[in-house]
Amino acid sequence: MKYLKFSCVFCAFITSFLCAQTKELTLEDIWKHGTFQQEYLDVLHSMTNGQQYSVLNFDNVSGATSIDIYDYKTTEKVKTLVSSTDLEVLPYFTNYIFSPDEKKIILAINEASIYRHSVLGHYFVYDVTDKSMMLISKERIQEPTFSPDGTKVAFVKSNNLFVKDLQDGTTTQVTFDGEKNKIINGVADWVYEEEFGFVRAFDWNVDGNKIAFLRFDETQVPEFSMDIYGTDLYPKQQVFKYPKAGEANAIVSLHISNLEKNTVEQIEVGKPYHDFYIPRIKWTNHPDVLSAQYLNRHQNALDLWMINVTSNTANLVIEERDQAYVEVTDNLTFLPNNSFIWTSEKDGFNHIYHYDVSGKLVNQVTKGNWEVTNYYGFDENTERIFYQSVENGSINRDVYAIHLNGRSKTRLTNQLGTNAADFSADFSLFINTYSNATTPTQYTLHSSKTGKLVKVIKDNAALKQTVSEYKLPQKEFSTLSVNGNELNMWMIKPLDFDESKSYPLLMFQYSGPGSQRVSNTWTSSRDYWFQYLAQKGYVIACVDGRGTGYLGANFKKVTYKSLGKFEVEDQIQAAKELGKLPYIDAQSIGIWGWSYGGFMSANCLFKGADVFKMAIAVAPVTSWRFYDSVYTERYLRTPQENSKGYDENSPIWHVDKLKGDFLLIHGSGDDNVHVQNTMRLSEALIQADKDFEMAIYPDKNHGIYGGNTSLHLYRKMTKFIDKTLGKNKGKITQPIN
DSSP states (O other): OEEOTTHHHHHHHHHHHGGGOOBOOOHHHHHTSOTTOOOOOTTOEEOTTSSEEEEEEEOTTTOOEEEEEEETTTOOEEEEEEEGGGOTTOSOOSEEEEOTTSSEEEEEEEEEESSSSOEEEEEEEEETTTOOEEESOSSOBEEEEEOTTSSEEEEEETTEEEEEETTTOOEEEOOOOOBTTTEEESBOOHHHHHHTOOOBOEEEOTTSSEEEEEEEEOTTSOEEEEEEOOSSSSOEEEEEEOOBTTSOOOEEEEEEEETTTTEEEEEOOSSOOSSEEEEEEEEOSSTTEEEEEEEETTSSEEEEEEEETTTTEEEEEEEEEOSSOOOOOSOOEEOTTSOEEEEEOTTSSOEEEEEOTTSOEEEEOOOSSSOEEEEEEEETTTTEEEEEEOTTOTTOBEEEEEETTSOSOEEOOOSSSEEEEEEOTTSSEEEEEEEETTEEEEEEEEETTTOOEEEEEEOOHHHHHHHHTBOOOOEEEEEEEETTEEEEEEEEOOTTOOTTSOEEEEEEOOOOTTOOOOOSOOOOHHHHHHHHHHHTTOEEEEEOOTTOSSSOHHHHHTTTTOTTTHHHHHHHHHHHHHHTSTTEEEEEEEEEEETHHHHHHHHHHHHTTTTOSEEEEESOOSOGGGSBHHHHHHHHOOTTTOHHHHHTTOGGGGGGGOOSEEEEEEETTOSSSOTHHHHHHHHHHHHTTOOOEEEEETTOOTTOOSTTHHHHHHHHHHHHHHHHHSTTTSOOOOOOO
8 A cells, every 4th residue: 555645744734733623523513513614605707807706695694695796816895796685576696697798697596406407496687787677587497598799598498498688578489399208498308417417408609699409309218207205195296207228318409599580490410320419519609600519329429510500511520439438528619710629538538639620630739647627718818728637646636727739838736635726707817726635625816827826815714723623533645556556545544543453444435437536625524424433433445446537548448338347346355455454454344335336335245245344325326227328328338238237237136145234225306316226126135035224315316415314314324334333343432422
């Protein structure tokens, strides 16, 4: 096991901190009292003048919200642009969207979640000049979006696309065939929202006279139903279209609404496709040229098309191909001459490329055995690209600038940990969001030319002071040699750790393709729980095995067609290696995880029955046959093509191997990983005559939270850990507090 150089920094930090730490951590501190809540810059927007930014502020006393403008260089508040205290019709608002000229603002109220990203709400347009208000629609709507000139707003209501003229107040209906669980216009269906990560499926052209949008025909997609128990005498049923692996997807088509001609036309490209996705559409700088990404169902062939919607011609400019799968990119950026920036893994690592308008490669901008993890934009004045990467170690993030020609690269951040940038509109300044495992989130202003610090905005000093009052052990980062690879790992030990003693070990992991759980960033609520467990005498460890991200495409894609094989082998072997340490009790090793991590922990307990004493699986996938088409087929292809890959590593087919203690947890209202997974695994365990424990949280979604839920959940898991890992060692003597 190799410890990274900066582990000693953490040790020095701990030593200097010990004298101030006196309080014992409780579960109520973490999930009830809000003891460790951080300060954030909410809904940050860079103003077009490049000198100011806006933030959504909430007044805890009055309950009012406001959009406040701050000066970048002084970070002082310049003015309040709008406050709900001055608005008769709005006691508060929860979000805001500027028009491109910043003369109007969409204010959101009564927003209610549909699925993970989608919401329905009421929205008002506030005129900054005359302070007038206009309700966009009396009914709740989705995704209101200004036209480029700010004179119109497009939105979706009841699965149809509408346009409201803000000058005369009229509303025009663009589509008429929208119907629940049949036809959707302008917003994504369930699986696109969840797996391609977007809700708004329409886009204005630069002249504001055309709207491109996607239409989803869900007619043949099988329905899934969930009982919603609520508080009424009879439960209600939620029914929605959910394409499981190998089942029918929605038929997607691309359309153009010409607002001047009041017409809607379907667009087809020159290459015939069958059973495909359109995961991204985006207008170029030319008002008649639209880009669209087409992806085959296997997701190993992605085509970028440039479509002239006036001449009805389409040019195929990029063809991405992979033996496993191609990642869809969000980083397509059109330069003034309509050449474009694109990111790709085609050389084995995610990097930035520059292409001309025809798709001919101009140059590869970034190169190396490391990943670009975020793309921030292109500054036309200096011809520099700004991006985030793991050049300084895969568990860290730094912000860089590089010229379009790939030269003069500059590292703009200098603190080891996780850095993320929000640039001013003119790219002259950026707000850096920074944290590491011992530093709460800090917001600082920097020059984008050199990275030089201009001013500290927020440093969460109050939180740091609060943390200093508790006996909190910290993460130690290292690598672990497992199955021929050096895997990233963190470990949390008890504060009074004694290497001559033997401690139970609880392993945590997620392990999904491209994921990362070993990162040098500030503590989350779950990390506080790990510290709480360490306080009680456990060692906690997390190992990112094969299939996880930021170490190159080969490392990530090794799990292709066999999810749950190499990842499980790595966790079992990691447990064996850690069990050899003199301070780990090899007979008291447990593992837990959530979602993909729950799938993993169940598999590890069953397949590694002689290694793991216990496992907790929260909201687990128990057979990939039950999960959605886009995610599952990307990594396994369809069940019809790869039944072995689906079943060999399904926990359901390994229940007979169970020896240890098993806790299975799910929310009954989980629209993502359905409770069906847990019910089917439960039935398999029962028929195999295997004892286990189970908890169902009524109407809770995949996150299992709300009210007292998180506290209840983590208390239940803690008691289970104490009962199964701590009962024979005499080390876990503190009661749950």
